[in-house]
Amino acid sequence: MYRQAVITFIDILGFKHLISTSTFEEVSQKLKTIRRLSDVDDQTDGESFEPKIVQFSDSIIRIRPLDSKANKESRYGLMFYEMLDLVHMQGELINHGICVRGGVSIGDVHVDDQTLFGPGFVRAYELESVYANFPRIVVDPALIQQLRKDKRLASTHNTLADEFAYISKNIRRESDGIYFIDYLRSFQTEIDKPEDIPVFFRNHKELVVKNVGGATQLNPVSAKYLWMASYHNSVIHEFNEEFWKREELEITPKEVPMLQSVEV
Structure with a gap:
């Protein structure tokens, strides 16, 4: 039943x-x-x-x-x-x-x-x-x-x-x-030690960069990790910049060229 x-x-x-x-x-x-x-x-x-x-x-x-x-x-x-x-x-x-x-x-x-x-x-x-x-x-x-x-x-x-x-x-x-x-x-609030939170975000960043960093064309795989990169950065931008070294954890266009803005 x-x-x-x-x-x-x-x-x-x-x-x-x-x-x-x-x-x-x-x-x-x-x-x-x-x-x-x-x-x-x-x-x-x-x-x-x-x-x-x-x-x-x-x-x-x-x-x-x-x-x-x-x-x-x-x-x-x-x-x-x-x-x-x-x-x-x-x-x-x-x-x-x-x-x-x-x-x-x-x-x-x-x-x-x-x-x-x-x-x-x-x-x-x-x-x-x-x-x-x-x-x-x-x-x-x-x-x-x-x-x-x-x-x-x-x-x-x-x-x-x-x-x-x-x-x-x-x-x-x-x-x-x-x-x-x-x-x-x-997940940040579930981590016991505050100092482990940046470690978690570095792991997430490394996973994204490893899988999409060299991509220059959109395909089913790169699209998935490009979404992860955007999601990652949106959460990073919510950090208190004085407490977290945001610039070290953010995924940059240099690391993922497909994040490059169309603005010149």
């Missing part, structure tokens, strides 16, 4: 290239890292505070049933914690040189030991494959709207206004109107 759930579909970028250019051991190690940082646990059934997680090839599916045992006993802020988990996952994967894209939605789904299907799963996959386009996890507007209607998505301890305030810290609306997980801004 179907159960209504928050469903996230995540795809690892560059997996085909990794397969074709790496040894079995290298691919296996990457998948183990992704599995660990995605909190994939074969014992998790989705009834606790943790989601049910399924991994196959380069895809990860996360399922949080609204009627889970944990959420029935104490509404813990199901939507907020899924957003926060995705912030952690993306941030940690960046530190390992791995980019992902995905979609998170709400809908009916069925999952057991052998099958996974349902309109909610199809919608999450559609968000990833059609609308994400870049290394971002798209948040379905329907999920945001449903938060106003379904108390099972929110915490017992918060007002609706509080819940929206907490969730808004983890998502951002792009210029194209699409909401996505704002991992660069949000």
Whole structure:
């Protein structure tokens, strides 16, 4: 039978290239890292505070049933914690040189030991494959709207206004109107040592420059990393310049020529 759930579909970028250019051991190690940082646990059934997680090839599916045992006993802020988990996952994967894209939605789904299907799963996959386009996890507007209607998505301890305030810290609306997980801004608050925050942004910068720095033509790969460069700089510009050495962390047109302005 179907159960209504928050469903996230995540795809690892560059997996085909990794397969074709790496040894079995290298691919296996990457998948183990992704599995660990995605909190994939074969014992998790989705009834606790943790989601049910399924991994196959380069895809990860996360399922949080609204009627889970944990959420029935104490509404813990199901939507907020899924957003926060995705912030952690993306941030940690960046530190390992791995980019992902995905979609998170709400809908009916069925999952057991052998099958996974349902309109909610199809919608999450559609968000990833059609609308994400870049290394971002798209948040379905329907999920945001449903938060106003379904108390099972929110915490017992918060007002609706509080819940929206907490969730808004983890998502951002792009210029194209699409909401996505704002991992660069949000992950900063999850890092234990303030001195490690610039390290994280340097890792992100190096990942972008490595993959698009020499590109002079727009193609499907360069477009993805060019978006990452623009997102990176937009967050860098929010820094307090006296506290952070912003000029060291910003991605410049010298490093990524495709960022060059048309102005002369």
